Amino acid sequence: MPRITWWRGPSGPRFDVATVTAMTTEPTKILLDESELPRRWYNLLADLPSPPPPALHPGTKEPIGPDDLAPLFPRDLILQEVSTERYIDIPEEVLDVYRLWRPTPLYRARRLEKALGTPAKIFYKYEGVSPAGSHKPNTAVPQAYYNAAAGIRRLTTETGAGQWGTALAFACSQFGLDCEVWQVRASYDQKPYRKVMIETFGGVIHPSPSDLTEAGRAVLAKDPDSPGSLGIAISEAVEVAARNADTNYALGSVLNHVLLHQTVIGEEALAQLAKVGLTPDLIVGCTGGGSNFGGLAFPFLREKLAGRMDVTIRAVEPASCPSLTKGVYAYDFGDTAGMTPLLKMHTLGHTFIPDPIHAGGLRYHGMSPLVSHIYELGLIEAVAKTQRECFEAGVRFARTEGIVPAPEPTHALAAAIEEALRCKETGEEKVILTALCGHGHLDLAAYAAYFAGDLVDHELDSAEVAANTAALPVTNA
Numbered sequence: 422m423p424r425i426t427w428w429r430g431p432s433g434p435r436f437d438v439a440t441v442t443a444m445t446t447e448p449t450k451i452l453l454d455e456s457e458l459p460r461r462w463y464n465l466l467a468d469l470p471s472p473p474p475p476a477l478h479p480g481t482k483e484p485i486g487p488d489d490l491a492p493l494f495p496r497d498l499i500l501q502e503v504s505t506e507r508y509i510d511i512p513e514e515v516l517d518v519y520r521l522w523r524p525t526p527l528y529r530a531r532r533l534e535k536a537l538g539t540p541a542k543i544f545y546k547y548e549g550v551s552p553a554g555s556h557k558p559n560t561a562v563p564q565a566y567y568n569a570a571a572g573i574r575r576l577t578t579e580t581g582a583g584q585w586g587t588a589l590a591f592a593c594s595q596f597g598l599d600c601e602v603w604q605v606r607a608s609y610d611q612k613p614y615r616k617v618m619i620e621t622f623g624g625v626i627h628p629s630p631s632d633l634t635e636a637g638r639a640v641l642a643k644d645p646d647s648p649g650s651l652g653i654a655i656s657e658a659v660e661v662a663a664r665n666a667d668t669n670y671a672l673g674s675v676l677n678h679v680l681l682h683q684t685v686i687g688e689e690a691l692a693q694l695a696k697v698g699l700t701p702d703l704i705v706g707c708t709g710g711g712s713n714f715g716g717l718a719f720p721f722l723r724e725k726l727a728g729r730m731d732v733t734i735r736a737v738e739p740a741s742c743p744s745l746t747k748g749v750y751a752y753d754f755g756d757t758a759g760m761t762p763l764l765k766m767h768t769l770g771h772t773f774i775p776d777p778i779h780a781g782g783l784r785y786h787g788m789s790p791l792v793s794h795i796y797e798l799g800l801i802e803a804v805a806k807t808q809r810e811c812f813e814a815g816v817r818f819a820r821t822e823g824i825v826p827a828p829e830p831t832h833a834l835a836a837a838i839e840e841a842l843r844c845k846e847t848g849e850e851k852v853i854l855t856a857l858c859g860h861g862h863l864d865l866a867a868y869a870a871y872f873a874g875d876l877v878d879h880e881l882d883s884a885e886v887a888a889n890t891a892a893l894p895v896t897n898a
């Protein structure tokens with residue numbers, strides 16, 4: 422068999438024939454045709470046994486109505502935020518932009534499985550092929566589309582690591598909108614290339630806290646060297662949008678309509694696994710505000726709630742910012758200055774400034790109300806991981822699968838590897854599915870810090886959480 426002779430090095434064959442056969446007959450990536458792109462988003466609200474508690478007005482503490490959100494969001498997005506329709510059609514204009522990178526590949530991590538020696542099958546849905554290098558454009562594009570259709574000229578937003586700012590700047594460029602981004606100061610200084618990318622797409626970017634807003638000036642007056650936080654940056658972007666009639670605000674996570682848009686990830690993954698005749702036993706995803714996790718998991722949760730699938734769904738968050746596993750479930754503001762509606766969610770307190778860990782996208786004090794609600798209902802599990810374990814998983818993944826993951830999904834990879842090693846003990850051939858929600862090409866400084874031994878692990882303890890949540894705006898309703 423001349424086909425395998427070149428694998429025979431001086432020390433003998435490096436692969437046995439059985440492995441070669443397996444590698445050539447089972448697909449490494451499962452692809453969908455453009456014609457199989459989902460044409461509808463899935464709305465989990467339609468299938469839940471009880472609805473999540475409503476958002477409250479920050480002044481009156483009464484449930485908000487659509488008019489309360491009108492200064493910030495266009496009507497179509499407000500309707501999606503409260504819709505209980507099971508499916509919402511994706512506009513043709515949005516599908517047209519999605520086709521630049523969707524459907525995304527579903528990979529079988531066979532090389533990682535082999536290195537771990539696990540009988541588990543590990544699959545990852547790779548969202549790093551998008552223009553921003555993450556899942557964020559899945560919602561940035563429809564948000565820009567609906568705002569442009571409503572006659573809005575400019576969108577403001579916040580960004581942490583820079584993924585969301587990049588995604589929104591890209592989406593705005595597609596629909597002729599201006600884009601203005603407040604980036605958390607710590608990331609702005611650490612990651613200059615995100616700024617350049619946002620500017621390349623035509624966006625304007627400021628470090629936050631800035632002296633351009635009242636919210637920013639108030640923080641700077643107390644602490645001129647503030648590293649910033651997502652909560653502060655949200656206050657700044659919301660303030661500017663609320664002040665200008667031609668300007669709206671766009672949020673990259675947390676809200677129902679954002680999670681709705683992200684369900685294209687899960688719908689595709691469901692179809693891709695069906696092509697190889699599999700259903701997952703475990704879904705793991707990293708949670709910052711919950712959007713990539715919800716986007717992957719919700720279509721599978723629909724199947725589970727309908728009794729068609731038996732799957733465990735596990736959220737993974739940083740031990741230094743553990744909103745689900747250590748936060749309180751209570752009404753809190755989405756931002757630091759207290760301008761947003763009050764959301765019932767797992768929160769560490771809106772004034773909490775998380776450790777400057779490298780997974781900037783996971784440094785948020787709260788969690789999506791929808792993800793929080795299904796956690797309370799017992800429909801999902803949650804675990805927390807420290808950053809060195811996550812980077813170890815990320816490096817292991819890069820050396821086997823060839824993709825350097827963003828620091829955020831290394832949390833999901835650490836949990837997937839943990840489960841795969843458990844399967845090695847028990848001999849279970851579980852099917853594990855995760856979202857590799859972004860690549861880490863603009864996060865290499867974080868890997869450099871890991872290799873230099875400069876990363877420290879910090880687990881937030883309950884006393885710190887209690888101190889930060891002692892004075893929440895509403896006693897638990």
Ligand SMILES: *Cc1c(COP(=O)(O)O)cnc(C)c1O
Nearest residue numbers: 584709710711712713782829859
């Ligand atoms: C923004 C971001 C996250 C965190 O946001 P979620 O809404 O929880 O998905 C995670 N990973 C990447 C790559 C991100 O860009």
